[in-house]
Amino acid sequence: MPVSRSRSYEVKRWLVLALASVTVLAAVNVGLYQFAQYSVKQELAGVATTLSQRVTSVLAESGVLADDVHKRWQNRASQTESCDSGFADQLGKQADLRPYVKGVSILKGQALLCTSLPGTAQAQIDGMLTRLMIGNGLQPGSPLNLDSPGLLTLYPYADGYNVLSILPVEYFFDLLSTLDPKRYGLVVLRINGTYLRSDRRAETHLPKFGNDWTSASAPGSVQIYVEASDDLWWRYIRDSVVTWNVIAIGALWLVFGFSRRFTSQDRAFTRALRKAVASNAIVPYYQPVFDLPDQTLAGVEILARWQLPDGRFVSPERFIAQAEANGLIADLTRSLMTQVIADLPLLDLPPAARMALNLPHESLGDDVLFACIENWAKVLQQHGLQPVIEVTERGFVAMSQTEKVNTLFGRLRERGIQIALDDFGAEYSSLGYLHRFRFDYVKIDGLFLDGVGKSREVESVLDAVLDVAAKLDLKVVVEKVETPVQLSYLNRRKVNAAQGYYFGRPVAAGAWQSYARRCAVCRHDCRLSMTECEQRFTVNGLVFSSVRAD
Template identity: 30%
Template sequence: MPLTVNGPRKRATRYVITALSALLPIVFGVFILHWQAERTLQQTTAQNAEEAVRQFDLMLDNTALAAQALLPLAGQPCDSGAQLALREQVTRRPFVRATTLSWQKNIYCSSLFGGNYESPVNPDDYVDGTLWLMNGNPVTPDTALLVYRLVDGDKAAFASIDGYHLTNALRLISRYTHLVLHVGPNWLGADGKVQNTAIPVFAVAHHQLASERYHYSVDAGMPAGEVWRYMQARYAALFSLVVFFGVLAGVLAHWLQKRSSAPTQELQRALGANEFIPYFQPVVRGDTREWAGCEVLMRWQHPKEGLVRPDLFIPLAEHSGLIVPMTRALLRQTAAQLAPHAARFSPGFHIGVNITARHCEDLVLVDDCREFLAAFPVGQVTLVLELTERELIEPSDITRRLFDALHELGVMIAIDDFGTGHSSLGYLRNFNVDYLKIDQSFVAMIGADALSRHILDSIIELSGKLDLGIVAEGVETAEQRDYLADQGVDFLQGYLFGRPLPCDEFIKSLASH
């Protein structure tokens, strides 16, 4: 069964995390789709602008060819030969609507009027003297014309493109892209009207491209909201997929949160069902090998998983704060199971119970210990509280008052696994303790590691100088037992003397010792 140190989150927090887990993939996915759509539209407008320039260059190429063919006739009489040449260019050249000749900045011959026609020419109307986007002429007023002018001294030839061809190109190149032809101060949109106001700025994917051969440019772009319309039209399936994965992420996050909070809830359930039971491991005297007491070890008798190892649930219990009520329940069960057999104990029989930093945050532990001792005849048992170092116990006024009250009750304090924690020496300095328990890692090195043996000897010597009792844990061999006994260790504990046992088996073994 998976157990973690994460306690259950509040319901509101779980819902917020679930919502965020669902929304983040959707928001991120929509952001990616929006970015992709915007990028695609930018590429589209750039391609459409290029196509528009290509089309307009092609139209102007025909006007340039017509003007080049007619330029030698400029200045000659507007007779039938000249008129025929003008009309021939209109007929032969695609997109060319009209041709005109001028002499000394005065138009005198046009294909539109079938003969002489006089009109002054203002070179300033033409961008770089060559192009003029005009809003119609006397024949077709309010109809756009793009006029190309070719000049050679006093001679000039003109060829114009009808606005019909221009607006067709602007409309047909793309259904979605808005295109504008810009010549000097004037511009032409798809509506066919020549404007001399500021060129419109498109909200989406604005792109401007100038012709490399003629003096005009094309602006392309799309109106506001086009990106979203494009996404709705093109990315409907992808958007549905994004929403699906967002919902899936939310469901998965909700399930994982329930799963991660389940161990703590399972501990609470087990506590209410009295599934945490005491096991007892004997502690013997170093000199006589008589059983002098026991350490009470918590075990979880799970209805489905069986006996759960303490390293799987004790850290979680400590982190979640459940270790305090679990220890209280353990003390009550221990008292209920051992009190009927108290007469078999030698006076002062030691019963050791582990406590953590959580137990030292208030004085409630004093009441729990008082209740425990009240179950036994006075002086029949000695309760020993073993300080574990998985969480640091900070010296404070509360902890000092707590340990003083416990000593007044006759409760003894031991430092568990002495020599392995970072706070062992600090505990000796700040708290009034009675016993040191040597960690089994030092005991295991007896006869094998000289350094560990020296540390072990130093701990034993330290306990003697401080007048503290000492208990060696993890004794498994006769060599370890004999060495510790020779060093004057008061009490021994380990598999050599007995494994942790349930109450009935422990009492039976006690009778034979």
Template identity: 30%
Template sequence: MLIAVGGIATTVIGQQQRYEHAWQAGQLTLTRIEQLLTSAQRTGIQVAGLVGQPCQRVLPALRNAATQAAFVYTLKLVQQQRVYCSSLRADVNEPIPSAFAHNDTTRSLILQPGNASRPYYPLLSILTATSEGAVISTIDSAHLATLLSLNLPTTLIWLQVGEFWLDSSGQLHDESPPQAQDAQIYHASATYPLGLSLYYTTSFTTWLGWANQWRLTWLLWLAFSLSCAIALWRWLGQTSPLEAALEQGVERKEFIPYVQPVICAHNRQLCGLEVLMRWQRQHVGLVEPMQFIPQAEASGLIVPMTRQMMTQVVAQLAPMASRLPTPFHLAVNISAAHFRSNTLLSDCREFLSYFPSGKVQLTLELTEREWLCNNPQTLTLLHELRSMGIYLALDDFGTGHSSLAYLKQFPVDIIKLDQMFVRKIGVEDVSQHVVNHVIDLGHKLGLDIVAEGVENEFQADYLTRRGVDQLQGYLFGKPQPLQEWLTELWPLVSKHYPWCRPGQGDLATVGGDEQFQPPA
């Protein structure tokens, strides 16, 4: 009897806990979606003053606003119930969705099946009315689907806007979700005309088959809890296999420097190198950086690994210092772990001491894999590094969430255009617009700009004309061991690279942006 009563009580408590967890998951998802919409609406308000002006005149500002808004897919300007300007397609002339046309409120929201160019990607559009017309801010359903999928494994969340529903895979439905789970919770937004239907499992049989094993449950729970406690204790007390391998790699000096040339854009001559870490693991061979760098940063081992790599750079490069161009740029990747080690300043000072004064321009490239805290200690260290003539660069600018925050908070000297955008130049309009806006931003802030991932001469020519300072990519050389690079490419240090011949195509200005015209 006591076991049965205890089982019933445990079941009731478990159901209540699952309800609370499901309710909290739904509320958190709703809050995130509301924040996303508020951000999109704020962008619409910022460009409201463009409504009524000719599209070609306001198109650069409209595209700039769309690029800087993290989750906005496109911005559209509306007059007389018609869209006449789009951040993606420039001049257009199309009617606004009927749901907007019959809604006279100052803020409307619709979920659309998609458009002509992306018919299988639903869009969430929010309309902001102005005195001259309106602005429509559109959000890609992929962002919404990501938010809907961040919940408990036994929970199903669908977004409802009007008569349409969006599931966690990004699919649009014209009817409510099937009730595959046991219970439902509905969250209605108090800010926007939308809601979330949340379905979750209450049956306790999904846990241990309680109904068929009343008498064994307590023993099973006790054994399971004890096993988990022992496993957790062992796990906390042990080093992960990868971390142990990294420690062994440091002892064996398996981390070696690879380099990739950096080229001055205006004359196509070598002006520096980016130093890249590689792991030449015993009995395994060369290990890809993404397989070990995140763990190295999380464990702090990246600090001795970087120090070991730079010791090899000094040994191989310092004897040839007199033959290097002046200043010779050397870029090294760092992360938040280096700032926590308290040795970054002394390591940089020691590295520069092996070269004649002014010979090497050391640049520290900050990645975003770990958040760098904006505190007095960090700022003091960055200013001390700058006083030594060391530059700070933001690597892969535009791909992470903290790029603009770092730009505002820290004394940045260089931004590096990510190869994801550079490789799309001349191929995809959106990426080309991003490149243009980042370059314009860098020029306005007085920053140097380095473009990564340059693979063909058109890209190099385009970036040079747009005012990029330095170029880097497979067009000029793939990453290779430093010693190998010194042996094979040293005769080319003071010459043009023979495969870099600008002028293989021409650039024409169309609608304020340069477009590629291939040679005849």
């Protein structure tokens, strides 16, 4: 007997939702961590690129000044290479117009010709050139009577004249110090072999960084290194954690909302189903089964139908599956058997006619239901009818259940109840079931009939299924027969019996006499396919209001 999922299902559902919530929040925060790392690197790269561009612009302006000085000296050298105080003053004024140039000197080769820095001698120029040769462009201020150190830059020209510029280190220190120390740690500028630090120190090697850093290069042997502060990564976390988690919680709220809505509909459907079972609103319909080839009435299959007050029908696939899942299938089966017994006078079936009732094999383990089946079968037998239990093959699960199921089948046969395998061939394990269990007959699913008269390949599959049944000496009933072509095929294959819309649709007991018997004779008047009939009478997607059953 299926176990009700009311409490255990809810516990599992909430556990799954809780696990999903934890997973989503964990994924969000992992994403937040990666986002913070990515954002820090992007910010550092952006700052380094901006600083490198500014330094490159300064060096470019220094180069423009050197070109202008060289041109002026070329014009003067055509007359004289001597440097008087007037020309030196002009060089000083040109340097003063640019805050990032302390002074310029004109050389011929390595010999000093003219300079804007008073007191500069050849010996000092030789020292500067020596520094440049070893890759150290940092010039202390005191030897040149400067108030701070400078960076040396040599601009050579093809005519042998060179311009030596001195750029103030303080300018670059100030540039590096403009960054927010709360966001950035150490900032380093490399020009040639000199490394200027934001803590106003100059070195000849790259310092070690304690946090994440990135760099950006620029023409002229310029490179900027920017280190993140200890707080930058956490700033991104703090700035984003609220937003990200609000989004995550909002998404979870939607998930919970939809879940609650769907489960509320599911619970409402279950309550409506429970009420329908208790009030016998789900009633038996009867579809005739005919022996072939003479097409005499051999019996009926009992089918459950649930009609709503507005005349629509609930899909049997849905409410039967819901009944099995919620432990209502036994109550539904008892209700149907009781109503079938009450309908017997209206049906007036011929002697020995089979009355087949579908039942999952798990329900046979319910002692109370089994007793009801025995009583139901006894009443049918008293009316001269043959009770049949049709077991759908998808109901069999494990090999370990074989002995138990065979025992139940044996108890049914002892009471004169036949057992049929329903939907034979529709599942992958059909042959295994025929090997493990004994059936009185098998019912072949109508899906095999769809290609009859249309596809030889499909007919070959059905031929094979019928051959298997014949070799096992099993009687065969084919379902969902709709056309004369299909019936002709079944007659050629000497199939024992058939049912389907060609012979008659399922009807309630009250309509049996006026409709079902007439269907076998007047089938040609029905021009609807099986699918069209089902679409007309069945509603698959019902939404039930949340009204509790009394």
